[in-house]
Amino acid sequence: MTGYNLNFWEEPDWSREGTLNPFFTLFAIAAVLTVLGLGWVNAGQRQLQKKVEALEMLSMENKALIKQAEEASSLKIQVAKWREAVDVYDELALKNYVWSSQLETIQSLVPDAIVIKNLYLYTTRAGDTMDSTNTYPLPAWTALLTLEGVATGPTPYQTINDFFDSLQGHEFLSRIMVANLASTAIAEGEDKRFKIDLSYTLR
């Protein structure tokens, strides 16, 4: 040692000088943080517990309803199918054309001087195919009603034309059909044969 050591104070011994031991501070802070961490974990655990309990309650309530819900679900499917069956039937029934009333209407227009010999009805549905498969809803279909007859009396031509006019002028028939009068003058003695085609397009 050649000079003076002017560092009068030695490095302080904090374990002696301080009021708190640094090791104590270290462990205290570490312990506090650890405890806080554990508290945080505990809060999480409690939160989980609560959620699990809530889930269990919901599950139990759901389980109690499942049987009824399944019944309702299958009933819903069943009801939809049955409703379809009833609706489609009603629709097909409603779309059907009542030919008996049509015949009755035509018959009421036939004058005494006309004798209907033959009557034909042919219907064609647009969807009708050779393999007997049809698309649904069924498309419009057409009908051709042919009346073949003989007109008697002194003025058969006039009788035929009057009959034709009455068919065309009929309030109901004129709305649904296109009438076509053909072969009005095939002589057969005094009587005259005729043929009337009534075309319908029905939906």
Next chain:
Amino acid sequence: MDHLIIKEKKLTPLQGMIGGVVIGVLAVILLNQFVKGPITDKIRETDEQTTNVQSQLTMNRALVQQLPSLQKERDTLLASLKDVSGKLVSEETPVRWANAIAERHAAREKLTVRSFDARGINQLSTTQKTSRGIIVIPNVYEEFRTETILWGTFHEFGRFLANLETEFPAMRVADFSLRAKGIEAEDGLVISLKTTYLRFSKDGFPEDTRPQAVDQTAPLNIDQ
């Protein structure tokens, strides 16, 4: 002798605090990694389950609420279907059924049934375009075609047809022809009538989906 003195390391308060914080944070990190992490995952999992169960529960509650009205509707539809099934061709004995109908109505109007034939089935279906192509959905009904040859008069046939159309509203008259049998009007007419009756389709309305109470195999007392 200085070099032989082993200096005792002393902690400063700041170092103590920093050390404590470091150790505490490390402990918290470890807790988070090994304890809180799994708990958080479990919470997330439970939340997802709860959401699922909640939506199921909402759906189930709604379904259960609908149950009384569905039961009521089913009862109404059951009555309607019973009514409908009585107007459909028997699936087991369609020819016998349709023939019996023709015979019964003809006898009522004093028409003579000269012949009766079954003419096959018309399938009805709906086609639907999907991303996987066109799919064919069979209809709940199919058409059973028949042809009946009758002898009688215009009025008898008119009443016969009216009765059929009233009893079977969904029956479709496909074709008919009325031709004079002889020269005189009294000779009557030869009547050919082609009709289609409806019946349940096995593909479109399978038997196990039909109401149990609807006995479609014997809907009609053919001895009437």
